[in-house]
Amino acid sequence: MVRRTSGWQLSCSLLELLGLMMWIGSLTALLTMVIPAVFNTLGMETGGRFLRRVFDGYNAVIVGVVVVLIGTASFRYWKHRQEPQGNPPLKRSEVGLLMALTFVTVLVVAVLGPKAVALQEIAFEADSQEAKKAALEAFFRMHMIVRALHLINAGLAISLLVVKFRQWGRNQNATGFE
Known part of the structure; x- marks a missing residue:
């Protein structure tokens, strides 16, 4: 007799899939369409x-997705502890990736992102050309780190x-995941 995947398992899987696809798709859209269009249309400061x-x-989307991923995991x-059946619900690779995603997200959203924004404001509000140049250099150094972390997080x-x-493929073969 083949055991069917329960509704809660399917719901968790769908939430995780939708969240990860939103994360990856939205960054792809930003990098390939939005950023070039903004800088080709608007000036540097306005853009x-x-x-x-x-x-x-x-950032709000990725924080929401991280919350969903942690919540479903x-x-x-918890559900596996209530009704232990078969394989453990979380693989080490999944836990490790989720911890890394959470760490990088917190680093970008709560630590480095606000610093980059502050440096950007300093650059835009600088009075002299020398001060503006120095502030822009500091901003672009920080921005490069934040951009790299966004790409690492997408990976x-x-x-x-x-x-x-x-x-999910293993579950489909083993338990009738549909």
């Missing part, structure tokens, strides 16, 4: 201020998606 607001929204762990999200697809 920079606009993109700051866009990335505030993106916690629920799956971690893609890796987590691959881990989940493999896990």
Whole structure:
């Protein structure tokens, strides 16, 4: 007799899939379409201020996705403790990737992102050309780090998606996951 995947397992899987696809898709759209369009249409200062607001929204999305991923993982762990069946609900690779995603997200959203915004404001409000140049150099150094962390986080999200697809594939073969 083949055991069917329960509704809560399917719900958690769908939430995780939707969250990860939103994360990856929204960063892809920002990098390939929004940023070039903004800087080709608006000036540097106006475009920079606009993109700051866009990335505030993106950061809210990724924080929401991290909360969903942690919530579904916690629920799956709790549910497994209530009704132990078969394999553990969380693989080490999934936990490790989720911890790394959370760490990088907190680093970008709560620590380095606000510093980059402050440096951007200093650069935009500088009076002399020398002060503006120095502030822009400091901003771009910080911005390069934040940008790299966004790309690293996207890579971690893609890796987590691959881990989940493999896990779902195994579940389909073993338990009738539909």
